[in-house]
Amino acid sequence: MTDEKDLDPLRLMRDWFVQSEKMWSDAMSEMMADERVAKTSGRFMQEALHTQRMFSESMGQYLSNMNMPSRTDILDLKDRVSQMEDSLNQVLVELRALRAEKATAEDDPAPRKKPARTRKAPKKSD
Amino acid sequence: MNAKQAHLNDTGAEVPQSEIDSRVDQLIRRTLDRNIPGLANLPQTESELEVGSSPKDLVYTEETARLYHYTPMSDEVYRVPILIVMSPVAKGYILDLAKGQSFVEYFLRRGHDVYMLDWLAPRANQKHLGFSHYALELVGNCVDKVAADSGEPDITLVGYCMGGILSACYTALHPEGPVKNLACFTTPINSEGMILHKRWVSSSNFDIDRLVNELGNIPSELINATMQALRPLQRNAGHLNLLNNVDNDEFVKAHLRFDRWAVDQLALPGEFARDWTNDFLRDNLFVQNKLELAGERVDFGNITVPFLHVAASFDHIIPEAASKDLINMVSSEDKEEIVVRGGHVSLVAGGNAMYRLWPKLDAWASERAE
Numbered sequence: 001m002t003d004e005k006d007l008d009p010l011r012l013m014r015d016w017f018v019q020s021e022k023m024w025s026d027a028m029s030e031m032m033a034d035e036r037v038a039k040t041s042g043r044f045m046q047e048a049l050h051t052q053r054m055f056s057e058s059m060g061q062y063l064s065n066m067n068m069p070s071r072t073d074i075l076d077l078k079d080r081v082s083q084m085e086d087s088l089n090q091v092l093v094e095l096r097a098l099r100a101e102k103a104t105a106e107d108d109p110a111p112r113k114k115p116a117r118t119r120k121a122p123k124k125s126d
Numbered sequence: 127m128n129a130k131q132a133h134l135n136d137t138g139a140e141v142p143q144s145e146i147d148s149r150v151d152q153l154i155r156r157t158l159d160r161n162i163p164g165l166a167n168l169p170q171t172e173s174e175l176e177v178g179s180s181p182k183d184l185v186y187t188e189e190t191a192r193l194y195h196y197t198p199m200s201d202e203v204y205r206v207p208i209l210i211v212m213s214p215v216a217k218g219y220i221l222d223l224a225k226g227q228s229f230v231e232y233f234l235r236r237g238h239d240v241y242m243l244d245w246l247a248p249r250a251n252q253k254h255l256g257f258s259h260y261a262l263e264l265v266g267n268c269v270d271k272v273a274a275d276s277g278e279p280d281i282t283l284v285g286y287c288m289g290g291i292l293s294a295c296y297t298a299l300h301p302e303g304p305v306k307n308l309a310c311f312t313t314p315i316n317s318e319g320m321i322l323h324k325r326w327v328s329s330s331n332f333d334i335d336r337l338v339n340e341l342g343n344i345p346s347e348l349i350n351a352t353m354q355a356l357r358p359l360q361r362n363a364g365h366l367n368l369l370n371n372v373d374n375d376e377f378v379k380a381h382l383r384f385d386r387w388a389v390d391q392l393a394l395p396g397e398f399a400r401d402w403t404n405d406f407l408r409d410n411l412f413v414q415n416k417l418e419l420a421g422e423r424v425d426f427g428n429i430t431v432p433f434l435h436v437a438a439s440f441d442h443i444i445p446e447a448a449s450k451d452l453i454n455m456v457s458s459e460d461k462e463e464i465v466v467r468g469g470h471v472s473l474v475a476g477g478n479a480m481y482r483l484w485p486k487l488d489a490w491a492s493e494r495a496e
Contacts, residue, residue, distance in 0.1 A: 008153075014366040021363035028358045033325045042331025049340045079249045089187045096183055115198045117205040117278065119237045121492040 177383055178219035180231050182242075186271040189255060190214070190246045190395070191264040193271055199234040204495035206306055207239040207276040211265060211289035215349050215394055218244035220387045220475055221286070227380065229474055229484060236488045238495070239276060243268045243289070247393040253342040257401035258419040261295040269296065273304050280306035282491055286474065287312055287444060291412065294426060294452065295419060301428045307494045309434040309487070310452060312444045312473060315426075316413040317406050319448030322356055327407045334403040338396035346391040353391065357442045361388070384471065413451050426452065432460040432494050436483065438473040439465055462490070 031037060060070040069077075133141045186193035210230075212218045221229040221242070233240050243265065248255060272281050283305045285293030290313030297305045317324050326332060337344070354361060364385060371377040394402075411417040417424045435453045437446050446465065453463045464486060468478050 008156075011370060014370055018363045018367050018370075021359045022357075025357040025359045029322055029356060032355060033322050035325070035329070038325045038329040039331045041326065042329045042333070046331065046333060046336065049336060053340060075250065079251070082246075082249055086187065089184055089192070092184050093187055096185065115201050115203045115239075117203055117239070117276075119200070119202045119204045119492075120496060121204075121489075 177224065177386070178222045179225055180222050180228055180234065185241070185275055186268060188264060188267055189252055190248050191268060192244045192246060193268045194218075194242045194244060195275060196230055196234055196240045196242070198239055199231070200237045203237050203239045204492055205278060206280045206282050206495040207241060207272055207278055208233065208282045208284055208491060208495075209269060209272050210240065210242045211268075211283065211285040211293045212242065212244050213287035213289045214245045214260060214292075214398065215346075215392050216287060217387065217390055217392065218242050220471065223383050223387075223475055224379070227383075227475065227480070229479070232480070232484045233488065233491075236492065238488075238491065241268075241272045241275075245392055247346065248343050248395040250342055253338075253396040255395040256397035257292075257405070260398060261292045262299065262420055265292050265296045266300075269304060279304055282307040282309070282495060284309045284491075285311065285313065287470070288314065291315065294429065294456075295417070295424050297431065298424050298426050298428045299419065299422055301430060305431055307432045307434075307491065308429060308456075309436070309490070310449075311436045312438055312441055312470060313435065313449050313452055314406065314412075314444045315452045315455070316448050316450075317408075317410045318413075319445050319450075320407070323352065324407055326352075327403050334400055338400050342396050344394045344396060344399045346393045349391045349394060350389055353443060354389075360442075361385070380476075384475070388471065413455070415455070426455040427457045429456040430458050433458040434461070434487075434490050435463045436473065436487075437463065437465045438468045438470060440468060441470045441473065443470040 032041075056071065060072065063070045133143075133146055135141050181197040182194040183197070184192060185195045210218070210221060212221075222231065225231065230240055230242070269281060269283070273279060281304055283293045283297060285291070285308075290310035293305075293308060294310055294313060294315075297308050314320065327334065364381065368378065368381050368385075371381070405411045405417055409416075412424075412426075415423070415425045415427065433453070433456050435449070437444075437449050439446060441449075450463075453461055464483070466473060466478065466483055468476070472478055473483065
């Protein structure tokens with residue numbers, strides 16, 4: 001009896017693509033490794049960088065006139081938030097160190113038990 | 127003349143058009159019924175797709191480095207702790223994907239004390255952090271911190287991808303210790319094996335200085351694009367494969383976790399990218415033992431500790447040809463290479479890794495961890 005899945009035309013198409021993907025990918029990669037493609041993509045990147053600079057400068061001025069934040073302003077804000085996260089992380093690290101110190105103190109009622117470092121590797125069976 | 131084509135069944139009898147229509151209709155309905163309810167399995171939010179779930183403490187933080195200590199899962203652990211060094215462009219949760227699919231969890235359950243050096247994307251004012259700073263300062267400080275935190279003078283260093291070369295450079299420049307064992311996974315050492323990337327950056331039109339000067343840090347989108355270009359249709363094939371298995375809840379979740387990680391790259395500090403492009407991709411200094419970090423030449427022959435290299439035979443990101451030289455360059459008497467069938471990611475996560483590689487690594491590390 002024919003498997004119901006074999007009759008699914010979309011599945012057949014997907015299976016074909018999945019099975020032949022590596023071949024197509026390899027062909028595309030080989031094409032991209034061509035010197036001319038490498039040169040073109042390098043030039044494209046230079047142009048994209050130039051365009052981005054021109055665009056962000058003009059857009060930045062425009063947004064500033066409109067009293068609106070630019071992408072650079074948002075990224076600066078992201079950096080500020082990440083600096084605050086860093087500070088919080090430093091506090092967490094300090095707290096952990098303090099907790100460890102307290103645990104080693106004699107008067108600590110509930111010391112945090114560390115596992116013993118005495119484990120041995122299982123013997124190799126011949 | 128109107129030619130009417132007859133449709134015959136197996137016995138030669140004519141099949142009425144209405145029955146054909148009905149069968150086609152049934153087939154379409156069955157296909158839709160099978161696929162659409164499966165879509166309900168797709169997690170709706172990121173929290174439903176929890177990753178990195180093993181309990182851990184933040185031990186140390188410096189610039190882009192985050193050192194975590196995973197809570198041990200046994201009462202007795204091996205003496206020598208393991209420090210995993212991730213690649214600066216990859217997030218560490220690939221090694222701790224989910225309960226039961228976690229490299230970290232496996233090692234914790236096998237009695238190892240595990241630390242991980244994970245990285246954050248650099249901020250704009252961290253664009254000056256170069257390869258040398260990562261290998262000597264950030265890796266070095268974390269190694270010292272692990273020694274202090276564990277109270278042990280020795281550690282086993284495990285580096286993944288670019289984390290492997292950072293670990294190898296650190297070990298080569300500190301032969302006196304505290305690295306007792308070194309394991310490198312799919313570590314780039316010879317840029318001749320990375321044909322596409324080498325060709326791109328060697329082109330006269332590719333100006334890394336201009337790229338770094340304009341962008342500061344190299345954005346994760348650009349890094350992701352260069353990775354995807356190595357096998358352009360793989361992700362599309364993965365998505366189609368997902369549709370084929372959409373009624374399998376476990377497959378869907380595992381696929382989405384992998385897929386999330388595969389595009390979740392980290393930005394790279396501009397200076398690091400400049401060093402990587404010039405020293406590795408263009409001049410290929412690693413494999414010639416000619417790289418200099420902070421004025422000192424990195425000679426991988428100085429590595430004498432037990433060494434393990436793991437490569438994947440279908441790795442398209444760091445092909446075997448780019449990593450195979452390392453084992454011949456180290457001077458360790460106790461050295462071994464494992465080449466597994468699989469790709470860059472399935473090397474450390476997924477079924478193949480779980481049942482074949484992890485037990486081998488555990489055996490290798492535990493024999494040298496007393």
